[in-house]
Amino acid sequence: xxxxxxxxxxxxxxxxxxxxxxxxxxxxxxxxxxxxxxxxxxxxxxxxxxxxxxxxxxxxxxxxxxxxxxxxxxxxxxxxxxxxxxxxxxxxxxxxxxxxxxxxxxxxxxxxxxxxxxxxxxxxxxxxxxxxxxxxxxxxxxxxxxxxxxxxxxxxxxxxxxxxxxxxxxxxxxxxxxxxxxxxxxxxxxxxxxxxxxxxxxxxxxxxxxxxxxxxxxxxxxxxxxxxxxxxxxxxxxxxxxxxxxxxxxxxxxxxxxxxxxxxxxxxxxxxxxxxxxxxxxxxxxxxxxxxxxxxxxxxxxxxxxxxxxxxxxxxxxxxxxxxxxxxxxxxxxxxxxxxxxxxxxxxxxxxxxxxxxxxxxxxxxxxxxxxxxxxxxxxxxxxxxxxxxxxxxxxxxxxxxxxxxxxxxxxxxxxxxxxxxxxxxxxxxxxxxxxxxxxxxxxxxxxxxxxxxxxxxxxxxxxxxxxxxxxxxxxxxxxxxxxxxxxxxxxxxxxxxxxxxxxxxxxxx
Numbered sequence: 253x254x255x256x257x258x259x260x261x262x263x264x265x266x267x268x269x270x271x272x273x274x275x276x277x278x279x280x281x282x283x284x285x286x287x288x289x290x291x292x293x294x295x296x297x298x299x300x301x302x303x304x305x306x307x308x309x310x311x312x313x314x315x316x317x318x319x320x321x322x323x324x325x326x327x328x329x330x331x332x333x334x335x336x337x338x339x340x341x342x343x344x345x346x347x348x349x350x351x352x353x354x355x356x357x358x359x360x361x362x363x364x365x366x367x368x369x370x371x372x373x374x375x376x377x378x379x380x381x382x383x384x385x386x387x388x389x390x391x392x393x394x395x396x397x398x399x400x401x402x403x404x405x406x407x408x409x410x411x412x413x414x415x416x417x418x419x420x421x422x423x424x425x426x427x428x429x430x431x432x433x434x435x436x437x438x439x440x441x442x443x444x445x446x447x448x449x450x451x452x453x454x455x456x457x458x459x460x461x462x463x464x465x466x467x468x469x470x471x472x473x474x475x476x477x478x479x480x481x482x483x484x485x486x487x488x489x490x491x492x493x494x495x496x497x498x499x500x501x502x503x504x505x506x507x508x509x510x511x512x513x514x515x516x517x518x519x520x521x522x523x524x525x526x527x528x529x530x531x532x533x534x535x536x537x538x539x540x541x542x543x544x545x546x547x548x549x550x551x552x553x554x555x556x557x558x559x560x561x562x563x564x565x566x567x568x569x570x571x572x573x574x575x576x577x578x579x580x581x582x583x584x585x586x587x588x589x590x591x592x593x594x595x596x597x598x599x600x601x602x603x604x605x606x607x608x609x610x611x612x613x614x615x616x617x618x619x620x621x622x623x624x625x626x627x628x629x630x631x632x633x634x635x636x637x638x639x640x641x642x643x644x645x646x647x648x649x650x651x652x653x654x655x656x657x658x659x660x661x662x663x664x665x666x667x668x669x670x671x672x673x674x675x676x677x678x679x680x681x682x683x684x685x686x687x688x689x690x691x692x693x694x695x696x697x698x699x700x701x702x703x704x705x706x707x708x709x710x711x712x713x714x715x716x717x718x719x720x721x722x723x724x725x726x727x728x729x730x731x732x733x734x735x736x737x738x739x740x741x742x743x744x745x746x747x748x749x750x751x752x753x754x755x756x757x758x759x760x761x762x
Contacts, residue, residue, distance in 0.1 A: 254442045256415065257282075257477040257498075263580040264630060265469065265496035265611045268572055271443070271477050274413040276341035276374040278308065282477065283493050285568055286311040286343060287561065288484075288503035289336060291323055295506040295557045298338035305561055308340040311501045314368045314376070315347030315357060331372035343501075344373040348380050348419070348447065361405040369411050375443060376411065378402040380419035382448040382481075385460070392423040396432055403439050415442040417479070423448060424460055426467035433471020443477050444468075446497070450482035458488055458597030462495050466604045469496045474611060486517050486567040490584045491597045493571050495604075496611075502564060509556035515563050518590040523556070533562035578616025581629055585622065602628040609633050618685040624695035627670035631683035635671050636703045640710040642675065650704060651719035653740045659717070667718065669696035672703020697727035708732045 261268040269282045287301055289312045301307035312332070317323045327335045332342055346364045347357040361378040368376035379402050381395040399421045406416050418441035422428030429446075436444055446468050452461045469478065477498045483489075484502025492500070508515060512523040516530060523544055529536040535558050544552060574580040588598035601608070602625060609630035619631050626632075645662035650673045652666070667673045669692040671684060678684055688696075701723070708716055709732075717736040720728070728737060 253437045253444075253476055254415070254440060256442055257475065259474075261575055262611060262613060263575045263578050263616065264494045264584075264608045266493040266571070266575055266580050267496075267498070267611075268575050269477065269498060271498070273309075273341045273374050273415060275372075275415070278341050278374075280309050280341060281572075282498040283489070283568055283571060284309055284499045285484075285489075285564055286499060286501040287505060288312070288501050289338075290503075290506075291316055291320070291335065293506075295509060295554060296561065298336045301561070302338060302340060304558070305565055309343065310336075310338060310340065311343040311345060312336060313347070313349065314344035314364060314371070314373065315350055315359065317371065318347070318359060318364065318367050327371040333372055335371075341374040342372075343375040343417075344368045344371075344377060346377040346379045348377065348382050361402045362409050365406055365409045365411055365416065369414050373414060375415040375417060377417040377419070377445070378406040380421055380447055382419075382450075383421050383423040384448060384451050385424045385457070387423050389425060389428075392421075392425050392428055396421050396428055399432070400435060403436060403441060406441060407439055417441065417443050417445050419445045419447040419481070420468045420472070421448050422464075422468075424452075424464060426463055429464050429467035430471040433468045433473075433476075435471075437472045437476055443479055443499075444472055445479035445481045445499075447481045449480065453483055453485070453488070456591075456593035458491060458593050459600035461488075462491070462597050462600040462604075465492065465495045465497060466601075466607060470607070484564070485520070486515060486564045487519055487587060487591060487594060488597065489564075489567050490571050490574070490580065490587050491594060491601065493575075494580050494584050494608075495601055502561075505560035505564060506553075506557050509553045509560055512552070512556065514556060515560040517563065517567050517587060531559060531563060533559055533566070535559040535562065578613060579620070582620050582622075585625065588625070589623075598625060605630055605633045609637075615682045618687060619683055621670060621686050621688045621696070624693040627693070627696045627699040631686070632670050632699060635674070635683065636706055639672070639703060639707045642707070644707070644711045644714050646713070647715040647717075648673075649717045649719065651740075652721040653719055661717070667700060667704065667720070669693075669723075670699035670703075672700040673707050692721075694724040694726065697723045698730060701727040701730040704731055704735065708735060 256272045257269055259267045259269045270279045271282060272279050287310045289298055289310055317327050347359055350357050365376055380399040383392050383395045403418050418436040418439055420432045420436055422432045446465055449461055478496055479499035480492055480497040483492055483500045484504035514521045514523055526541040535555050574583045584598055588595040605628050612630040647662045649661040649664045650667040665673050665675050674684055719738045719740055721740045
């Protein structure tokens with residue numbers, strides 16, 4: 253792996269970074285969105301992308317240029333920047349998309365890389381094999397071997413100062429994705445696209461997509477810049493960034509516009525479904541849905557594409573601000589609440605909390621713990637991992653409220669779902685300053701109970717008591733038998749044998 257990427261800030265596995273592109277003499281801030289430009293179909297011109305949206309990097313298909321006599325001649329004569337009328341950085345694809353769609357292309361990695369070098373591409377792509385989901389393991393292994401051969405061919409091709417992609421394949425076999433990442437990062441190639449995920453994205457299989465990304469990232473390590481090929485819908489940008497993706501490419505802004513589809517961060521709407529436009533971009537501020545419908549087809553398509561770009565770039569700015577503030581997972585959770593598929597992806601992301609915690613800053617803005625899923629966030633995981641470091645006296649009351657006068661304890665600690673127990677002296681330290689709902693979820697109580705179990709296990713000679721505020725039975729049942737349990741309020745199931753054996757107290761909250 254070359255060294256053209258620098259991480260500047262991070263949250264969860266997401267980061268703001270800079271990728272230096274020598275041939276373009278530019279540094280691009282990530283997360284970055286690359287609009288896809290079809291040389292044969294211009295919905296929004298590259299010059300307008302640059303002037304109106306501040307686009308400094310885009311992607312086009314070198315194979316389309318290569319196989320079109322007129323485009324090829326013009327690109328060879330003037331260069332791809334002149335061909336597209338774009339002054340920023342240009343990434344070129346190799347024809348792998350056509351290979352996935354049509355089953356065959358008539359070009360080799362060495363030939364297409366040499367062509368990309370000749371026409372002045374800034375980041376080029378070899379001919380990898382984009383293996384789709386739902387194939388046999390044998391097919392995935394065979395096609396991964398062909399992709400590795402393409403990477404080897406790319407390494408031996410003279411590309412000058414042009415950066416070269418090293419795509420990560422392996423279908424939905426996470427061990428193959430990890431292996432592919434480990435191999436790619438040992439090459440002298442530069443950017444690491446995760447390929448073969450478009451069918452997952454088109455079918456809203458975001459949970460599987462997250463598992464694939466995390467596996468590839470595990471193999472690549474934290475320093476590699478990652479491009480999620482074909483990810484162009486703003487509803488999943490925050491989720492993918494939180495998993496560690498740095499670059500996206502979007503043809504959706506144009507493709508959806510041709511079908512009168514209107515992008516939002518909550519999903520896609522058809523124009524005829526809208527009575528009001530839920531956006532304040534320049535396009536939407538100047539049109540009603542009826543006025544949109546009355547535009548001639550080409551104008552409507554362009555305006556819709558401009559809106560789709562505006563909402564996509566606004567989401568990227570929102571993500572960058574969240575990373576800077578340390579609230580990226582809160583943004584992901586907001587997006588997850590807007591669509592079941594994104595929620596599935598968020599749940600899949602939290603299945604990898606231990607890996608997220610390794611990248612998560614040790615201190616940032618106080619988190620908001622707002623749902624059952626929040627109980628699995630890296631901040632909570634880290635606190636649980638650190639419980640064994642705490643010095644614990646001979647007897648401790650863990651309480652959500654005050655101290656019973658009829659008992660004496662060597663120490664009184666707070667217990668706050670989902671974090672669990674901690675000394676009161678730590679109450680104003682991160683992440684225990686988190687904003688938490690007054691009524692905790694059952695999942696938060698269960699997570700706090702798990703933390704109590706860890707503390708008790710680490711201190712076998714200490715006497716523990718727990719005074720809780722009407723925890724669910726599932727949380728109380730998870731506590732070790734040697735913990736004395738008292739309730740701060742009335743219980744909802746007084747007939748339960750375990751509950752009826754306790755002495756219940758009402759204690760003022762701390």
